[in-house]
Amino acid sequence: MSAVSSKGIFEEIAKKANSSSEGQRIMKEWVGHYHGKILQFETDAEKFYLVITDGKMTVYDGEYPSPDLTFRGSSQVISDVFTGKRSVGDAMKSWDLLLMGAGHEGFTLGKLIATVFLGT
DSSP: OOOOOHHHHHHHHHHHHHTOHHHHHHHHHHHTTSSOEEEEEEOSSOEEEEEEETTEEEEEESOOSSOSEEEEEOHHHHHHHHTTSSOHHHHHHTTSEEEEEOTTHHHHHHHHHHHHHHOO
16 A cells, blocks of 8 residues: 655645635635745655645645745655644754745644644
8 A cells, every 4th residue: 555645645635625614714814915825845756836825725736936935855754744743843853854935834834734634
């Protein structure tokens, strides 16, 4: 049985967030007066990015030219961090995860994930 890809995890997050009224509210507040937010993920196995706009999240393959925030790490590290198996701080301290750009955007992504998966 093969492991779920990092992109697959975020496709599931997008699906849940887009179908949740609380998730949609968080995304609308997150974007605010901007046109949208772009979060890039660069792993050893894939590159993809999230576009958050007007209460909706979409996952795209490839690289975005100027994302708000880029997460760079192995697929395993990205998966572990965003499924709660490993803390962001621990992964960053060991240099297994690099954040480039507006790091505070990661807090809202974490809040969105916790809300749609845990109801917090």
